[in-house]
Amino acid sequence: MRSPEALVERFREDGLKVTPQRQAVFSALHGDLTHPTAEIIWDRVRLQMPTVSRRTVYQVLNDLVSLGEVLVVAVDNGPTRFDPNVSLHDHFVCSICASVIDVDSDERSNVASHQTTLSDFPGFEVESVEVVFRGKCSSCASLPPASSKQHDTNTRQK
Amino acid sequence: MRSPEALVERFREDGLKVTPQRQAVFSALHGDLTHPTAEIIWDRVRLQMPTVSRRTVYQVLNDLVSLGEVLVVAVDNGPTRFDPNVSLHDHFVCSICASVIDVDSDERSNVASHQTTLSDFPGFEVESVEVVFRGKCSSCASLPPASSKQHDTNTRQK
DNA sequence: ATCTAGTCAACATCCCGTGTTGATTAGATT
DNA sequence: AATCTAATCAACACGGGATGTTGACTAGAT
Numbered sequence: 163m164r165s166p167e168a169l170v171e172r173f174r175e176d177g178l179k180v181t182p183q184r185q186a187v188f189s190a191l192h193g194d195l196t197h198p199t200a201e202i203i204w205d206r207v208r209l210q211m212p213t214v215s216r217r218t219v220y221q222v223l224n225d226l227v228s229l230g231e232v233l234v235v236a237v238d239n240g241p242t243r244f245d246p247n248v249s250l251h252d253h254f255v256c257s258i259c260a261s262v263i264d265v266d267s268d269e270r271s272n273v274a275s276h277q278t279t280l281s282d283f284p285g286f287e288v289e290s291v292e293v294v295f296r297g298k299c300s301s302c303a304s305l306p307p308a309s310s311k312q313h314d315t316n317t318r319q320k
Numbered sequence: 321m322r323s324p325e326a327l328v329e330r331f332r333e334d335g336l337k338v339t340p341q342r343q344a345v346f347s348a349l350h351g352d353l354t355h356p357t358a359e360i361i362w363d364r365v366r367l368q369m370p371t372v373s374r375r376t377v378y379q380v381l382n383d384l385v386s387l388g389e390v391l392v393v394a395v396d397n398g399p400t401r402f403d404p405n406v407s408l409h410d411h412f413v414c415s416i417c418a419s420v421i422d423v424d425s426d427e428r429s430n431v432a433s434h435q436t437t438l439s440d441f442p443g444f445e446v447e448s449v450e451v452v453f454r455g456k457c458s459s460c461a462s463l464p465p466a467s468s469k470q471h472d473t474n475t476r477q478k
Numbered sequence: 479a480t481c482t483a484g485t486c487a488a489c490a491t492c493c494c495g496t497g498t499t500g501a502t503t504a505g506a507t508t
Numbered sequence: 509a510a511t512c513t514a515a516t517c518a519a520c521a522c523g524g525g526a527t528g529t530t531g532a533c534t535a536g537a538t
Contacts, residue, residue: 179505179514200495215517220495236396239525241494254444263441283421285458286412294450300443337483337536358526373486378526397494399525485534492527503516508509 163231163246166192172229186211187222197235197243197253197262235262237294252293258302265295321389321404324350330387344369345380355393355401355411355420393420395452410451416460423453 164172166188170180178184190206191198198206204219223244226232235243237255243262252265297303322330324346328338336342348364349356356364362377381402384390393401395413401420410423455461 174506177506177514181503181505181515183516213517217496217518218516221515234397236394238394239392239397239400242397254441254446257447265441283412283423283458285461287456287461288412288453289415289455290453292452292454294452295446295448296450297447298445300441303443303445332537335483335537339484339534339536341485359524371486375487375527376485379484480538481536483534483536486532488530490527490529493525495523497522498520499518501517503514505514506512508511 163191163226163248169226169231172231176229178225182211183207183214183218184222184225186214187219187226191223191226191232191244191246194246195264197245199241199243201241203244237262252295254295254297254299256299256302257296258298258305261299263299265293267293321349321384321406327384327389330389334387336383340369341365341372341376342380342383344372345377345384349381349384349390349402349404352404353422355403357399357401359399361402395420410453412453412455412457414457414460415454416456416463419457421457423451425451 163169166185169188170185173180173184186207187203190203200220200223201216203223204214204216207214207219223232227234227244230248231246233245233248235245235253237243237253238260240260247264250267252267254263254265255261256263321327324343327346328343331338331342344365345361348361358378358381359374361381362372362374365372365377381390385392385402388406389404391403391406393403393411395401395411396418398418405422408425410425412421412423413419414421
């Protein structure tokens with residue numbers, strides 16, 4: 163995602179109005195590396211603009227995705243997470259706290275070779291490749307040394 | 321996922337009863353490479369057992385996931401998809417028809433090097449790595465040569 | 479034959495996201 | 509400054525997916 167200022171340009175060029183609500187979403191999302199949900203962004207925007215509607219924030223986020231300025235991170239079954247970082251990178255997903263962390267992949271040359279593998283599938287058009295690491299983040303890995311239930315995949319934090 | 325017969329053993333060993341409903345889910349899922357949703361499995365089971373409840377099918381699927389016999393595929397925001405193939409493989413996701421296709425990855429040695437990359441994150445415990453390819457499957461790539469809307473990311477099939 | 483886990487129906491509830499409507503506000507442009 | 513029109517708002521309803529609840533009943537496992 164470009165800077166809020168650049169997005170103002172972009173929106174104007176596309177004939178979209180530059181409203182305070184949209185700008186508030188721009189700055190709420192700018193530089194965020196935590197892959198927030200729409201609800202989180204809404205909460206954040208309301209701190210500065212208490213009357214903004216949920217609908218509008220969802221709308222602006224979808225607009226940003228449609229423009230390719232923001233990516234949707236699809237790594238779990240929870241609510242949609244948004245990623246303003248559209249440059250090439252991977253993700254680590256903590257199986258305990260569900261946090262998503264960026265992983266700069268210097269080894270994308272290796273992944274590129276995966277694309278070669280897909281040439282076994284004639285007619286398929288590969289547009290992107292993402293690598294998802296799963297496991298425990300440093301916080302969750304150090305927390306409960308004992309009392310580890312096995313296969314507790316039904317547990318989900320609220 | 322093991323064979324329905326082996327799962328019968330497994331369930332008995334774990335003190336779980338081997339009911340016709342559970343066995344029906346076993347065979348409905350066995351050898352399925354299409355990553356079906358719970359609703360699809362429910363429909364399939366009802367062909368042979370019309371009175372089975374939705375609740376029970378969801379329950380059995382969760383049981384299978386908890387036992388590690390079935391994996392959950394988290395590649396989009398739609399309903400949960402189940403994968404009875406627990407061996408090491410990757411996925412291709414069609415951005416048009418949302419179908420998920422297995423990709424045998426002979427290059428997992430490359431991906432292993434990604435795990436090395438994560439050593440930059442002290443304290444993180446990587447448990448699994450998956451590669452997700454996105455693009456158009458052969459069917460969807462050949463269908464509409466013209467009339468391509470740009471950035472139509474809001475469109476979703478029912 | 480008994481004990482108890484499973485199952486069932488028929489609800490309700492929750493979450494996430496979107497559709498609707500009609501009134502109002504306020505960018506963009508002239 | 510006036511106009512046109514997109515955008516926003518409130519206050520809803522709704523939809524899909526999944527789970528919780530209750531109480532009665534069924535049927536594995538021993």
